[in-house]
Amino acid sequence: MLFLTGKSLTAWISQLTMDRTVIAPVKGANDLVFFQPVTGSEAIFIKSQNAALSPKDWFFPRSEAIMSFVTKNGKTQIIPAVMEKDAVIFGIRPCDARAISLLDKPFLAEPADALYQERRNRTTLVGIACVTVCQECFCTSMGSGPADPKSLDILLTPADGGFAVQVVTDKGKRLLEKAITQDKELVLPNPPEVKTVPSSGVTEAMRKAFNNIYWDRVADRCIHCNICSFVCPCCYCFDVRDYKEKDKIQRVRSWESCESALFTRAAGGHNPRPSKGARMRQRFAHKLLYFPDIFGDLKCTGCGRCVKNCPVNIDIREIISDVQKLARE
Amino acid sequence: MVTAYQPRIIGFLCNWCSYAGADLAGTSRISYPGNIRIIRVPCSARVDPLFIVKAFQYGADGVLVAGCHPGDCHYSEGNYHTRRRLALLHSFLDFTGIEKERLRLEWVSASEGKRWSQVVTDFTAQVAALGPRAK
């Protein structure tokens, strides 16, 4: 089996930082772990469970200027956003990697989002398998798993003072050329056991339970903040507005959430989703009904961030269970 | 040649007293540093803390709010509210790293042209001594 010692991993990352942007989990504000650009491997922190926010921020930034407009001598120039260097996301978990392949479905469908596409093409995903499981994870019920190599370019599994290396794609193979690997006899431990959720058939169950008062009841406690959508690695609602800077106009795209009250309010004041229940239902309908209807997969990877962070414990695992029960009634 | 640091100061002046006072300084040909950019408001109470925080965000090194003397407000009570609001904001911004010396509230009447130029000269020097705000 291919093996990377800790030392060769450090050397590899140093090599990569020379001509690429390397994004990895680091300890940031308030002792939380965030995916951020690194200049070397010292700052990288993979001992904890998953980072507080997912690396979707790299492909679909929380806020970005998608283009600028400059007017000079009566002529208007459009300046597109530019991706300067190739990139590597190091230390991404299988659930977050799967989430990116789910994001690919809307973002790369014709006509593809050019910015997303460029970043996607020029970024390599080097994943780390999970050796422990959080209370809130349920990746195996959502098409992934703690050591799932799908959606990654390389999968590293912690073992024996280093990492076992599984090359998944050609892109990963090319990136690995810069590393010094060895061949080692390794017996990898079984991936940890993950709690399951009755996700099979939930799309049909959602369809049946669509008009149930259940959604209003759950929505009672929802405070309609943006936490769930923002921490979710596969949510992608956004808003676009133009802002005047000193010498140019910037078109900014930022994260938004279907939960927020003003999300669907149109000019003139009409809001097709004015009630709390309608908005609550929308989030889960998108994830469990509309997205699978259109793209064939549930829009959830079981990372558990929404469960952990929702201030009022709206728990998608509970919703899935409840919806299955309601559909049987 | 090294130029001395020139702070950028925003002034919110109430129309009836302090703006008139600043005008008087001008017509009397009393000079004072030109670092201050004046924004006229109907009353010092019109100055929303948002204006002040935004001014700092946009790069102001100092903000000066000027109004009528308490008791002389053109709208009777506006400046009493300004006084409370700015006292709290002043202390609060200091807590967040925008030093106390960068925000000032002054009462300048329409006849106090000289005093206006004194205030601005004073405040400009005070802000300059702090150096530019870290961006």
Place this chain on the structure above:
Amino acid sequence: MSQPIRDKARELLQTKKVECVIGWERATDGVTARPLFVYDIKDVDRLIFDQTCVHNLSRYLRDRKDKTTAIVAKPCDARGINMLLNEQQLDRQKLFIIGVVCQGVNERCWGQADARQQERCQWCRQHVPPVYDFLVGEKPASEPSAPSYPDIAEFEKKSPEERRAFWEEQYQACIRCNACRHSCPGCYCQECFAENLDPTWVGIRIAPAESQIWNLVRAFHLSGRCVDCGACEQACPVNIPLMLLNRKLQKDGIDFFGFEPGLSAETAPPFATFKKDEKLEGGE
């Protein structure tokens, strides 16, 4: 504590005195708590009260202005109700307040059974709600009288540059999820200043400069109104120490104006009044 709350809730629903009882139940991690809306007597036994009940339930009352509601209220939550009554946001006749004597609540840490007590609870001077229709729990023999803000005093030892750097790191962490705003009983504006388009005070950009305006101005809009319930800090997904900002304004509100929000539904808040001859250290 839980049983008397359940009994009272049952009685209120049975006699149709209220349509709904808002309280807490156990969350799906088996450890923390979450808000519960009880419409039916069969759900009354789900109600609990303990040190994991951190939310300020008074923020839900704005969605039920014209409906009869009972609410389980810790002292800080009851201060929230007083503040809202003061601002004409609630109809007292439609409310039944089940007050609970509170010994402090814990940090809301998902899945953690041994979470520590919230710092602000150490300095609490009001273990009995200032307003209630029914009280659960024993009133303490005495309450500390002097306001206590050692956290603020400690922070103020930092130099201006240290303070600036501290908050800058927080502005970078802020993702503008607005959970602070939505968990707060005082943030009931139909359209928040942050949503204003003309002028755009904050805008949609999620970046440190905008987060600075957002956090500072939201705190300032709550000055004289924030009841020190800590719901915002508990809701924040990136653990921004919001209570430092809010408590600084509380402390100054007491020092400058002698006012503490939420103690009464009648006293005019500091920005609604003034004293002609007061001397305030405001840079003037």
